[in-house]
Amino acid sequence: MAEPAFSVCVYCGSRPGENPAFALAAQAVGRWIGAHGGQLVYGGGRGGSMGVVAEAARLAGARVVGVIPQALVDKEQANRLCDELHIVHTMHERKAMMAERSAAFVALPGGIGTLEELFEAWTWRQLGYHGKPLGLLNVAGYYDGLLGFLQASVASGFMGAWQMDLLQVATDAQELLCQLMQRAGPGQAPMPLRSVI
Template sequence: MIVGIYCGSRSGGDPIYTSTAQSVGQSLALLGVEIVYGGGRVGLMGAVADAALSKGGRVSGIIPRLLVERETAHTGLTRLHVVENMHERKAKIAEIAEAFIALPGGAGTFEEIVEQWTWGQLGIHQKPCAFLNVKGYFDPIKSMIENMVSEGFIQRDHADMLTFSDDLGVLLERFKNYIPPPRKWT
């Protein structure tokens, strides 16, 4: 399995975010799960990659040329794909990954995982999406999605496409058993 990881290019204010990112990287590597991510060496992105690599894992990075020029690219990865822009980066990660996990992060992390969820709703792909809910970080997003359902903006089965858990094992189990709902506008 190849899992797309979305997470912060910063480490956040609580050390639990970095230690969880390291644990995720190590655990996925030990399970033989390959990682594809944004290709950075900084923040939680770098923590996940370094931890996976330290356990012999395979890690592919997809990074826009602009960020390579700013010297944020991780140069010790299994593979590093340099693309022209963020759109190409997101498309390449979506092409390679078989499932997606968001760890804590900022606007980019949120935008990337929501795009994959949207693509799943539209039937562009049938890949599961999940939030590793470290310290309840994603609780406001979960509440917002419940509000979308209660206000009639999304269907219950499309909200249920997402898994929220603070346990990586729960997310991986859900991935193995994932059955996508009918696409929107069938």
């Protein structure tokens, strides 16, 4: 397998969610990464949105890197089809390795684990621990309430507008991924940025 053109960390749920649009978005993200010669870095599970994005990426030709704690190997059904499956001891190790192996971060609809991962990467970004772009894929209005809360936080003086500007938000997978790869820096953007979805 050729060296990946870029690497994207995708945060998403170990459950599929009720709306079929969530699975379609996960498939679109995986296909886009594979079609552009990229690498998917994700939580290493076989179920839910994690399994959907990983399988779509794999079938589209992406290199798939999974990172999962030993305690979750059975619970999240570790994906043995990954090109690399790293079984680590803690969630801290999982998140650190996922961040190190990626040039950008994308959060799909998910639960508190997805939110925790996104917010940690976002916090690291605002503190200058990394300069990697972050994106939120707002599928079927799933994150509308969260985005409203975040705007209220800005209005209340607990966040600055510049912090919100660090998070790219889109409803279309291709649009969001193109934006993130363009911001990821030289050697990270897949070229050409063509439509595959």
